[in-house]
Amino acid sequence: MAASSSSQGSQGKETTDELLARLNLQEEEDDDFVWEEELPDLGVPAKWLAIARVHTSRTFSPNALYGDMRAAWNPARTVVWRKIKDNLFTAQFGCLGDWNKAMAEGPWLFRDQAVIMVEYDGFKKPDSIKLDKLAVWAQIHRLPDNFLIEPAVRGMESRIGDVEEVQLKLPAGFFGEFVRVRVKIDINAKIKRFVTCKKGDERVRYQIKYEKLPVFCFNCGECGHWHEECGDGVHDETKFEWGEFVLADNVRYRQPGRGGFGSQRGRGGPRNAGGRGKGRE
Structure with missing residues (x-):
C-alpha cells in the first residue's frame, strides 16, 4: 500500500511534457482547438506586455524583484506582474511612456544580475521564448x-x-x-x-x-x-x-x-x- 502511495505521489509531480511522453491520449484530448475558427476576433491584441527572467540560478523573492523594478522605473502607471513559474514572469505596463522606458533604457539589474525582458504576445508558450x-x-x-x-x-x-x-x-x-x-x-x-x-x-x-x-x-x-x-x-x-x-x-x-x-x-x-x-x- 505504501509503495502504491509513493508511486502515485511521484506521478503527481510529473511535468506536462513528461505526461505527454508517457500517456496515450484519447481522441478528444488530441482534438485541436483552433482559435481563429472557434472564437470571434477579440479585436485588442496584447500590447505593452513583456516576459522576463533574472539571469541567476539562485532563488529570490518575486516581491523583491517587483519592488526593485518599481524603484528603477518609477512608472507613471501601475505595472502588473504575474509569476508564471520560478524565475519567469510577465509584466503588463499601463502606458507607452513606462513601456518605452523599461524596454529601451536598460540594462536593468536586480541584485546585480541581469533582468532580461522581451515583448510577449500573451499567446505563445512562455517556455518557448528565448530570454538570452x-x-x-x-x-x-x-x-x-x-x-x-x-x-x-x-x-x-x-x-x-x-x-x-x-x-x-x-x-x-x-x-x-x-x-x-x-x-x-x-x-x-x-x-x-x-x-x-x-x-x-x-x-x-x-x-x-x-x-x-x-x-x-x-x-x-x-x-x-x-x-x-x-x-x-x-x-x-x-x-x-x-x-x-x-x-x-x-x-x-x-x-x-x-x-x-x-x-x-x-x-x-x-x-x-x-x-x-x-x-x-
Whole structure:
C-alpha cells in the first residue's frame, strides 16, 4: 500500500511534457482547438506586455524583484506582474511612456544580475521564448577617422551581438575617443573584449568597454557569477583574462561581497544617454 502511495505521489509531480511522453491520449484530448475558427476576433491584441527572467540560478523573492523594478522605473502607471513559474514572469505596463522606458533604457539589474525582458504576445508558450539576449551600451575605443562611419562600426560590433543603435557623435555628458553602440549580447557567452578589423593585410584590434554590466566572472568571462563562485572558487588572480578593464571609465565599480547575490555593479552614464537603471537606487 505504501509503495502504491509513493508511486502515485511521484506521478503527481510529473511535468506536462513528461505526461505527454508517457500517456496515450484519447481522441478528444488530441482534438485541436483552433482559435481563429472557434472564437470571434477579440479585436485588442496584447500590447505593452513583456516576459522576463533574472539571469541567476539562485532563488529570490518575486516581491523583491517587483519592488526593485518599481524603484528603477518609477512608472507613471501601475505595472502588473504575474509569476508564471520560478524565475519567469510577465509584466503588463499601463502606458507607452513606462513601456518605452523599461524596454529601451536598460540594462536593468536586480541584485546585480541581469533582468532580461522581451515583448510577449500573451499567446505563445512562455517556455518557448528565448530570454538570452541583454541590450547594453558598448564603447569602441580609438577608431581611426576612416572607420568613423556607421556601416563600419555596425560591421565590427555585429561580431559581438545584434546592433540596435550607433552613436558616432557622443551625447551630452560623454567625452573621449570612442563611439557608442547599443548591442544585444548573448548573456550565456563570454564577454567580448575586442573587435577586429582587417583592411588589406593589416589586422587591428580595438578595445570594447561596457557602460553597464551585470555581475561577471574575472576567471571565465561569463555573466551570472564572480570568480569565487567559478568552479571551486580557487584561482590565480594574476592570470585573470577579464576584469575592470572591460568597464567604461564613467562606471563606478565595487568588488563582490555581501548583500544580494553578491557582486560587482556597473552603473551607466548620464541619465539622458540611456545609462539609467541600477535595480535599486
